[in-house]
Amino acid sequence: MSQNTQAESGVGMPKEAEYSELVARRQRQGRIWAMVFQAATLVGILALTALLYNIVTESFGLVALENEVDPISLAVRGIPLEELSKEQLQTILEANISAGLLRRFENDQPFAERDRESVYGLVLERVVEPRIVATWTLQESLFQREQIEAEIAAKYPNAVLEFRSWVNPNFVSSTQSSVPIQAGVRTALFGSLWVILITILFAFPVGVGAAIYLEEYADDNPINRLIQTNINNLAGVPSIIYGMLGLAIFVRTMQPLTSGALLGLADASTANGRTILSAGLTLGLLILPMIIINAQEAIRAVPSTLRQAGYGLGATQWQVIWHHVLPSSMPGILTGTILSISRAIGETAPLVVIGASTFIAVDPNGPFSKFTVLPIQIYQWTSRPQDEFRNLAAAAILVLLALLLTLNASAVLLRNRFSVARAGM
Amino acid sequence: MTITLERPMVRRKESPAPQANGGQYAIETNGLNIYYGAFHAVRNVEMKVARRKITAMIGPSGCGKSTVLRCFNRMNDLIPSARIEGEVLFQGENIYADYVDSVEVRRRIGMVFQKANPFPKSIYDNVAWGARINGFKGNVDNMVERSLRGAALWDEVKDKLQQSALGLSGGQQQRLCIARAIAVEPEIILMDEPASALDPIATLRIEDLMQELAKDYTIIVVTHNMQQAARVSDFTAFFSVDEQRTGHMVEFGPTDQIFTNPSDQRTEDYITGRFG
Numbered sequence: 001m002s003q004n005t006q007a008e009s010g011v012g013m014p015k016e017a018e019y020s021e022l023v024a025r026r027q028r029q030g031r032i033w034a035m036v037f038q039a040a041t042l043v044g045i046l047a048l049t050a051l052l053y054n055i056v057t058e059s060f061g062l063v064a065l066e067n068e069v070d071p072i073s074l075a076v077r078g079i080p081l082e083e084l085s086k087e088q089l090q091t092i093l094e095a096n097i098s099a100g101l102l103r104r105f106e107n108d109q110p111f112a113e114r115d116r117e118s119v120y121g122l123v124l125e126r127v128v129e130p131r132i133v134a135t136w137t138l139q140e141s142l143f144q145r146e147q148i149e150a151e152i153a154a155k156y157p158n159a160v161l162e163f164r165s166w167v168n169p170n171f172v173s174s175t176q177s178s179v180p181i182q183a184g185v186r187t188a189l190f191g192s193l194w195v196i197l198i199t200i201l202f203a204f205p206v207g208v209g210a211a212i213y214l215e216e217y218a219d220d221n222p223i224n225r226l227i228q229t230n231i232n233n234l235a236g237v238p239s240i241i242y243g244m245l246g247l248a249i250f251v252r253t254m255q256p257l258t259s260g261a262l263l264g265l266a267d268a269s270t271a272n273g274r275t276i277l278s279a280g281l282t283l284g285l286l287i288l289p290m291i292i293i294n295a296q297e298a299i300r301a302v303p304s305t306l307r308q309a310g311y312g313l314g315a316t317q318w319q320v321i322w323h324h325v326l327p328s329s330m331p332g333i334l335t336g337t338i339l340s341i342s343r344a345i346g347e348t349a350p351l352v353v354i355g356a357s358t359f360i361a362v363d364p365n366g367p368f369s370k371f372t373v374l375p376i377q378i379y380q381w382t383s384r385p386q387d388e389f390r391n392l393a394a395a396a397i398l399v400l401l402a403l404l405l406t407l408n409a410s411a412v413l414l415r416n417r418f419s420v421a422r423a424g425m
Numbered sequence: 426m427t428i429t430l431e432r433p434m435v436r437r438k439e440s441p442a443p444q445a446n447g448g449q450y451a452i453e454t455n456g457l458n459i460y461y462g463a464f465h466a467v468r469n470v471e472m473k474v475a476r477r478k479i480t481a482m483i484g485p486s487g488c489g490k491s492t493v494l495r496c497f498n499r500m501n502d503l504i505p506s507a508r509i510e511g512e513v514l515f516q517g518e519n520i521y522a523d524y525v526d527s528v529e530v531r532r533r534i535g536m537v538f539q540k541a542n543p544f545p546k547s548i549y550d551n552v553a554w555g556a557r558i559n560g561f562k563g564n565v566d567n568m569v570e571r572s573l574r575g576a577a578l579w580d581e582v583k584d585k586l587q588q589s590a591l592g593l594s595g596g597q598q599q600r601l602c603i604a605r606a607i608a609v610e611p612e613i614i615l616m617d618e619p620a621s622a623l624d625p626i627a628t629l630r631i632e633d634l635m636q637e638l639a640k641d642y643t644i645i646v647v648t649h650n651m652q653q654a655a656r657v658s659d660f661t662a663f664f665s666v667d668e669q670r671t672g673h674m675v676e677f678g679p680t681d682q683i684f685t686n687p688s689d690q691r692t693e694d695y696i697t698g699r700f701g
Contacts, residue, residue: 219505303542309543312535312536313531313554313559314531315555316528328545
């Protein structure tokens with residue numbers, strides 16, 4: 001009955017009472033959706049927090065240090081080790097390490113030229129030889145201090161408990177080492193910077209150039225449409241496939257060039273193409289489609305009135321592009337480039353295929369060097385069985401994040417300067 | 426400002442020599458048909474635009490008057506599907522001839538658009554840019570001042586030449602666009618509804634300016650505002666649109682005649698507001 005009357009009165013706009021209830025229902029629906037979206041955001045925030053928490057808790061924490069030789073036993077006539085003179089330290093060194101190792105140090109830098117600090121460092125490193133016997137996360141260090149102390153007293157009576165920040169100046173400035181306490185990321189950091197430099201130098205001009213061609217010059221014909229479709233699809237190709245491509249083209253086929261042999265920078269008989277140049281070009285290929293697509297979007301967003309204004313004054317197509325289209329689209333192009341480069345910095349898979357070194361203690365000194373990069377260093381450390389390397393990996397992740405944020409921040413600054421300049425201020 | 430009317434288009438050696446008579450009219454069209462792809466946008470326009478006069482083009486929306494205007498300086502070339510048949514003679518020379526470069530056409534036949542579109546640069550650079558890229562040599566400061574004075578904008582902006590053009594009001598921006606157009610010393614200025622986005626006072630200033638400019642330049646203006654056409658123009662072309670949505674010119678003549686004694690019923694219906 002009521003259904004019927006409703007159906008009859010349901011023609012046209014609803015009556016007042018009915019309408020206010022309808023409005024309330026519509027608003028309720030809206031609130032439910034808002035809550036769903038809020039929950040979605042919350043999931044993202046939680047995931048990010050968990051990630052950061054994980055990294056931070058691994059990067060800092062207590063360690064138990066045990067010395068091979070007790071520094072107190074090295075004291076000379078009651079003077080503690082840290083106050084000994086350079087000559088006394090050198091005597092201790094000579095007495096405790098092998099002649100071969102001594103010669104190696106002499107070769108690195110003659111002892112006559114070394115200062116006291118350098119010799120003291122060698123004594124600490126080679127004679128006292130502190131080892132980490134156990135590590136704890138930040139969480140454990142903060143909340144389970146007593147248990148840790150009890151554990152140490154029971155298991156490692158000689159060990160000293162010490163709070164250690166795995167990210168420290170030493171970590172950033174040391175090279176790779178198989179001894180966790182001495183290991184650092186300098187090589188990987190320089191490797192990453194070099195590779196990114198090559199990537200930007202290659203991908204930015206080529207990508208922006210291709211975008212300009214496709215947007216401004218290319219006719220709308222089947223061939224160009226095919227090219228466009230292919231670029232769009234290439235942006236979704238898994239990165240390891242770019243690694244295979246890079247291996248085939250840059251490492252193998254173009255070996256004389258990428259190894260530097262062609263330029264006489266490497267010995268042709270031992271040269272191989274597993275260099276920074278190959279890696280940079282491969283990552284460049286990887287982000288090229290992204291840069292092209294983003295640059296195209298940015299160029300397309302330039303208002304046509306601006307183009308018409310230029311043409312209307314008798315400008316050639318190139319003058320319009322160079323003076324108006326490019327400057328106006330530059331903030332958008334840079335945004336796309338920033339995103340692409342962030343991706344390239346974190347890429348591991350293609351570089352594994354290319355053959356980045358996993359253990360290398362020599363800084364890269366140019367495009368033709370062997371190299372490792374931060375993500376590979378992290379990957380390599382996480383795959384080690386010892387606990388300490390997990391801490392190192394977490395610390396390296398922090399360094400990688402810092403590098404990423406620094407590069408992004410500088411790119412954003414650059415972009416903002418461009419935007420302000422465009423407003424003609 | 427010196428304007429050489431009988432200046433022929435730049436030509437290559439193998440191109441035909443310029444006609445002895447530079448042409449009686451600023452713009453003259455012969456059997457002009459415009460297509461967008463398969464769509465016949467405008468048919469058979471025969472128009473003779475007198476020099477140093479203001480010619481208005483009026484008509485209902487979609488009648489193709491803006492399309493015709495854009496043909497006069499080859500702006501339609503920028504639309505890939507656009508195609509024209511017939512001739513557009515600029516001082517007796519067909520601007521669609523093979524040897525003519527559209528860049529030169531647009532330099533000599535300037536354009537002011539419906540919506541003011543200053544470059545996102547300083548006021549000074551807005552005016553200087555067009556002249557610079559066209560190879561202007563000499564005192565740029567003087568040229569900028571001359572152009573801004575020509576557009577009746579100098580007094581308002583002389584103290585803030587280095588500020589962004591985007592900070593100007595709509596009417597000022599439009600006059601800046603006019604200043605920018607006359608800086609490259611064109612012979613004709615095309616105006617596509619130049620005051621349609623402006624308030625009445627700014628509109629009046631633009632109209633005064635147009636009459637001032639007509640002493641030196643040929644002006645062709647598209648407008649939706651019939652009072653404007655009646656107020657400023659010497660000649661008026663009335664365009665209409667047929668059942669196939671193809672635009673065509675119904676009537677062309679002195680403005681007084683079109684508005685007081687039109688020869689075509691459709692013109693009369695339109696200007697008296699009876700148009701359906």
